[in-house]
Amino acid sequence: MECYSEQTCAIFVDGELTVDEARHLRDHLVTCQRCRDLVDALRAENRVLSESLRELPEEAASPEAPSRLRLSWVWGDLALMAAVLALNAIVFVWIDQLEIPGELEWFNPFSLSGFTNLMFNLSYYFSHGGTAMLTEYAAVVGGLFLLLLLGGSALLLGRRGRLRLPGLRLLIVLLTLSLSGFAMERRHGEFVTVPASETVDDTLLATGNTVRVEGVVNGDLLVFSGTLEVHGTVKGDLVSFAKRTVVSGSVEGHIYNFSQSFDLDGQLGHSIYGWARSWRVDNRGHVGDGIVVVAGDFILEGEVKRSVTIFTSNADVSGSIGRELTMAGGSLTLTNAARVGGNLSARVRQLKDVHIADGATIGGNRDIQVRARKSQFTRSGFYFRQAVWLASAMLVGWLGLVLFPGFVQASTQSVGSGWRSLGLGVAVLAGAPVAIVVTAITLVGIPLALMLFAAYLASIYLAKIWVGAFLGRILLRPAGATKHDWLLGLLLGLSILTMVGFIPYLGGLVHFGMVCLGLGAFAWQLYHASRPATMA
Amino acid sequence: MDAKKNSPKGRQLREVKTKQMEGQDLESVIERAQGHDAEALGEIHRRYVRRVFGLCRYMLDSRESAEDATSEVFLKLQRSIKSYNSSIPFPRWLLRVAGNQCIDVLRRRRRGQQVIVEVEDGAAVIEATSAEPSPLGTVIRMEERVQLQAAIARLPENYRVPLVLRYYTELSYDEIGQQLGVPRNHVATLIFRAKQELRRKLPHRSK
Numbered sequence: 257m258e259c260y261s262e263q264t265c266a267i268f269v270d271g272e273l274t275v276d277e278a279r280h281l282r283d284h285l286v287t288c289q290r291c292r293d294l295v296d297a298l299r300a301e302n303r304v305l306s307e308s309l310r311e312l313p314e315e316a317a318s319p320e321a322p323s324r325l326r327l328s329w330v331w332g333d334l335a336l337m338a339a340v341l342a343l344n345a346i347v348f349v350w351i352d353q354l355e356i357p358g359e360l361e362w363f364n365p366f367s368l369s370g371f372t373n374l375m376f377n378l379s380y381y382f383s384h385g386g387t388a389m390l391t392e393y394a395a396v397v398g399g400l401f402l403l404l405l406l407g408g409s410a411l412l413l414g415r416r417g418r419l420r421l422p423g424l425r426l427l428i429v430l431l432t433l434s435l436s437g438f439a440m441e442r443r444h445g446e447f448v449t450v451p452a453s454e455t456v457d458d459t460l461l462a463t464g465n466t467v468r469v470e471g472v473v474n475g476d477l478l479v480f481s482g483t484l485e486v487h488g489t490v491k492g493d494l495v496s497f498a499k500r501t502v503v504s505g506s507v508e509g510h511i512y513n514f515s516q517s518f519d520l521d522g523q524l525g526h527s528i529y530g531w532a533r534s535w536r537v538d539n540r541g542h543v544g545d546g547i548v549v550v551a552g553d554f555i556l557e558g559e560v561k562r563s564v565t566i567f568t569s570n571a572d573v574s575g576s577i578g579r580e581l582t583m584a585g586g587s588l589t590l591t592n593a594a595r596v597g598g599n600l601s602a603r604v605r606q607l608k609d610v611h612i613a614d615g616a617t618i619g620g621n622r623d624i625q626v627r628a629r630k631s632q633f634t635r636s637g638f639y640f641r642q643a644v645w646l647a648s649a650m651l652v653g654w655l656g657l658v659l660f661p662g663f664v665q666a667s668t669q670s671v672g673s674g675w676r677s678l679g680l681g682v683a684v685l686a687g688a689p690v691a692i693v694v695t696a697i698t699l700v701g702i703p704l705a706l707m708l709f710a711a712y713l714a715s716i717y718l719a720k721i722w723v724g725a726f727l728g729r730i731l732l733r734p735a736g737a738t739k740h741d742w743l744l745g746l747l748l749g750l751s752i753l754t755m756v757g758f759i760p761y762l763g764g765l766v767h768f769g770m771v772c773l774g775l776g777a778f779a780w781q782l783y784h785a786s787r788p789a790t791m792a
Numbered sequence: 793m794d795a796k797k798n799s800p801k802g803r804q805l806r807e808v809k810t811k812q813m814e815g816q817d818l819e820s821v822i823e824r825a826q827g828h829d830a831e832a833l834g835e836i837h838r839r840y841v842r843r844v845f846g847l848c849r850y851m852l853d854s855r856e857s858a859e860d861a862t863s864e865v866f867l868k869l870q871r872s873i874k875s876y877n878s879s880i881p882f883p884r885w886l887l888r889v890a891g892n893q894c895i896d897v898l899r900r901r902r903r904g905q906q907v908i909v910e911v912e913d914g915a916a917v918i919e920a921t922s923a924e925p926s927p928l929g930t931v932i933r934m935e936e937r938v939q940l941q942a943a944i945a946r947l948p949e950n951y952r953v954p955l956v957l958r959y960y961t962e963l964s965y966d967e968i969g970q971q972l973g974v975p976r977n978h979v980a981t982l983i984f985r986a987k988q989e990l991r992r993k994l995p996h997r998s999k
Contacts, residue, residue: 262984263980263981263984266980266983266984266987267965267980267984270958270965270980270983272964272965272976272980301987302959304940305940305955305959305987306959306960306962307937308937308940308941308944309846309850309941309944309956309959309960310960311937311941561860562860578860578863579859579860579863595867597860597863597864597866597867598863598866617867617870618830618833619837619863619864619866619867619869619870620834620837620841620863620866621834621837621838622830622834
């Protein structure tokens with residue numbers, strides 16, 4: 257009898273031959289060694305195939321771990337953003353711990369609303385500085401980004417070995433600004449308009465009170481303005497520093513937005529990054545990739561193809577999210593129309609701040625974690641952070657003492673002048689942000705404003721050191737004024753201040769008073785140091 | 793105060809629930825999921841997301857598309873799980889749904905055309921000639937499995953899809969034929985050719 261074809265044998269092994277055919281083949285196998293071997297080999301092959309397929313490809317090892325899945329595509333961008341926000345975050349946390357009473361919240365330039373406002377205000381004033389100023393500013397920002405990227409890349413290389421493109425592209429866009437010879441169209445005026453009939457082939461840099469794009473921009477669009485409206489098409493990325501940004505047309509690249517309010521009513525090809533007081537993706541809005549933002553209020557009514565990561569005081573989702581929704585902050589509401597393809601993770605202060613309507617659809621797991629404020633004492637990380645903070649404060653104090661011994665001793669001493677330091681401190685704390693913004697308005701003021709801002713943050717940090725050292729000195733009453741005595745006093749003073757700082761309400765008040773005292777003493781001493789005659 | 797009270801309690805409650813879920817048999821989890829129980833749906837997601845993703849990853853060409861498809865499968869599951877009756881094992885049913893989802897994706901990419909194009913010579917039986925490589929060996933080492941997986945991923949869609957449906961989801965030729973909209977004998981030919989293609993790509997495994 258003639259042998260069966262290999263395909264017939266393969267179908268037989270798959271159990272897919274008809275009953276009759278299978279019986280005939282089985283009869284044949286009894287007599288034919290060759291076919292028997294073939295069938296055995298085919299069976300083994302099937303087994304190998306099934307087993308190999310069952311062992312999932314390496315990358316599928318843990319698709320359920322939301323962090324890995326999400327990070328794989330926004331890893332680079334997140335790292336970049338994290339680096340940019342890291343400094344702010346440190347100040348945030350610290351100011352947050354002050355527990356400033358509600359009535360005094362207006363003093364706090366780092367509350368979420370205060371901060372977004374400050375950033376918006378700064379960026380808004382940049383627009384009045386003209387293109388030349390902007391070029392300088394961009395060079396500074398570009399340089400900073402380069403540094404952050406280098407640091408970030410070093411970190412990433414250790415972990416993943418690659419940096420995602422969008423962040424790099426933002427860097428390139430910003431860097432190109434600092435290159436004077438770069439082919440770019442610049443437009444400046446009260447009203448800058450790209451009419452529907454016009455196509456801009458280069459990257460467009462627009463500064464003005466109102467910028468309106470109805471035509472097509474083939475490159476990237478960079479805007480510093482009061483209002484930005486995109487009704488037309490931007491083929492590249494959109495970088496906006498406008499007070500109010502409205503996109504009802506289409507942006508094919510990414511959007512990097514730093515506005516007071518942002519509205520997406522149209523189509524976006526890729527992702528949104530940035531921060532704003534209020535974010536809104538309307539029901540006609542469509543985001544081709546994901547969203548990673550810091551926001552005061554976040555409203556999503558439209559569609560986001562991939563993940564949404566938000567740090568917000570209030571999020572309201574009634575649209576659709578293709579993958580994970582990760583949220584940290586105040587409150588989260590998912591309405592009946594909301595649809596989340598992947599996991600939902602929320603970090604909130606209280607469980608009652610999360611409202612998920614019964615009709616809301618969530619494809620993956622719900623992971624809602626409550627971060628109670630007081631629970632920090634139970635975490636070891638908290639003590640570690642405090643220890644690191646204390647150690648770094650001691651290090652800064654020691655450095656100051658080695659480099660400027662006279663100044664440091666004198667600053668410590670002038671804390672003792674009580675009301676003078678306190679009054680001066682309050683004035684500096686409240687007045688410096690105003691001064692910074694005013695400085696930023698003037699033509700040459702922007703770099704100065706940035707430096708002032710950095711100095712302001714540093715002064716707030718140093719305030720605790722002066723007061724700590726002073727307190728330690730009072731308590732220890734050392735006979736001399738050696739470095740050793742000063743440092744010991746600082747350690748004692750800081751430890752006491754830190755502990756007192758955790759007493760509810762009173763701690764906040766003490767912190768606030770301490771910042772004012774220290775700032776005042778520092779300002780007073782700076783004033784004196786600037787007049788050599790008095791120093792002598 | 794509320795936060796203080798809610799947080800440990802809520803966490804404990806969740807942990808307890810998760811543990812209960814793990815201990816539960818699949819049937820009751822499915823039953824509860826059919827009644828729109830979010831915890832049960834979450835549990836199903838936890839148990840099967842890897843397998844579903846694995847299938848999607850083999851069927852589709854990129855990790856991103858596979859992730860999208862996986863999300864879509866679990867989203868649709870909330871509605872479709874009602875139609876599940878225990879006539880076939882749940883994992884198999886779920887993989888069939890996932891397979892359908894992937895085929896939909898592939899079809900959409902081809903703007904509604906069939907995923908599997910006609911086999912040129914129809915269901916013509918290919919004779920096993922001495923020139924054809926023989927079936928892959930029985931023993932296969934770990935790194936070779938990885939090679940085999942890579943080779944499967946590189947197969948043309950035409951061959952890859954039916955092969956994966958057969959040996960990953962363990963669908964019958966008829967079921968694959970139904971999903972792909974091609975006759976059963978085409979399925980047999982495509983799977984057979986897929987294997988031959990694999991043998992060609994991994995010649996050192998052939999005896």
